[in-house]
Amino acid sequence: MKIEIISGSPRQESLTARVARYLHKHLSEITDAEVGIIDVRTYELPFVQKVWTSKEVVPAQWNELGERMFSADAFVLVTPEYNGSYSPAMKNLLDHFPKQLHKPFGIVTASPGVMGGMRASQQMITLVAALFGIVSPHMLIVPTVDKKFDAEGNLTDPTFLKAIELFTNEYIWLVNKIVVKTEEQVLQPHA
Numbered sequence: 001m002k003i004e005i006i007s008g009s010p011r012q013e014s015l016t017a018r019v020a021r022y023l024h025k026h027l028s029e030i031t032d033a034e035v036g037i038i039d040v041r042t043y044e045l046p047f048v049q050k051v052w053t054s055k056e057v058v059p060a061q062w063n064e065l066g067e068r069m070f071s072a073d074a075f076v077l078v079t080p081e082y083n084g085s086y087s088p089a090m091k092n093l094l095d096h097f098p099k100q101l102h103k104p105f106g107i108v109t110a111s112p113g114v115m116g117g118m119r120a121s122q123q124m125i126t127l128v129a130a131l132f133g134i135v136s137p138h139m140l141i142v143p144t145v146d147k148k149f150d151a152e153g154n155l156t157d158p159t160f161l162k163a164i165e166l167f168t169n170e171y172i173w174l175v176n177k178i179v180v181k182t183e184e185q186v187l188q189p190h191a
Contacts, residue, residue: 001179003027004072007039008079008090014041015145016110020078021153023108026164027076031172038068040089048095062096069097073179075133076106076171077124081117086124094131101132104178106171108140116143134178138170 005027007020020037027035043065052058058066079086086109105128109117121139128135140163142148148157155161 001031001033001074001175002072003031003033003035003074003076003175004068005035005037005076005078006090006093007037007041008077008087008093010040010087010089011080012041014080015112015149016078016080016108016142017041018149018151018153019108019110019140019142019145020076022149022155022164023076023078023168025153026168027172030168033175036068036072038065038093040087040093043093045092045096048092051098052096053099066097072103074104074106074175075100076108077128078108078110079117079120079124081109081111081115081120084119084123086120086127091127094127098130099132102178103131103133104136104171104174105131105133106136106140106167106174108142108167110142110145112144112146114143116141116145134174136167136171136174138167140164140167 005020005023007017009016024035024037055066055070079090107121107124109120111117118141125135148160150156
C-alpha cells in the first residue's frame with residue numbers, strides 16, 4: 001500500500017511543509033504503508049497544457065513524479081490557505097493528473113492564523129470530488145501552525161496530538177475500506 005502526502009506550499013520556508021513532515025513520520029510509524037512526500041517545491045511543473053492520464057503519456061522529465069502519482073493508492077493533501085482557497089501550486093500539480101478514481105484523500109490545511117485554513121479545506125472537498133477521489137470527512141485543520149510544529153516537523157504542542165490521531169485513525173479506516181483488496185493488505189496500527 002502506498003500513501004503519498006502532497007505538500008502543496010511553494011514557499012521556501014513553508015509552515016505547512018512542517019505538518020507534511022510530521023504526518024510522514026506519524027503515518028510511517030502507525031501503519032505498514034509505504035508513505036512518501038511529494039513536495040511541490042521539488043517539481044517545477046509548467047502551467048498545465050495537457051493532462052497526463054497514464055504513465056505512458058507523462059513526459060520523460062516527469063517520469064518519476066508520474067510513477068508516484070499513478071502508483072499511489074491514497075493521498076493526503078497538505079496546503080496553506082491562499083485567498084480563501086488552496087495552493088495554486090497544488091492545483092497545478094493535480095491538474096496534470098486529473099483522475100484519481102476511487103482513491104481516498106485526506107485533507108489537511110494549516111495557517112499561522114486562528115482559522116487554520118478552514119476556507120481552503122472546504123474548497124479542497126470540491127477539488128477531490130472533481131478528481132473522482134473520495135474524501136475523508138475528518139479533516140485536519142491546523143491553526144497557529146507555527147506554534148504547533150517546529151521547522152523539522154516535530155510536534156511542539158502535545159495538546160494537538162488528539163486532533164492528529166482522530167484525523168489519521170479515520171483516514172486509515174477509509175483507506176482500508178476503499179483500497180484493501182486482500183486481508184494481508186489491511187493497515188494495522190503498531191502497538
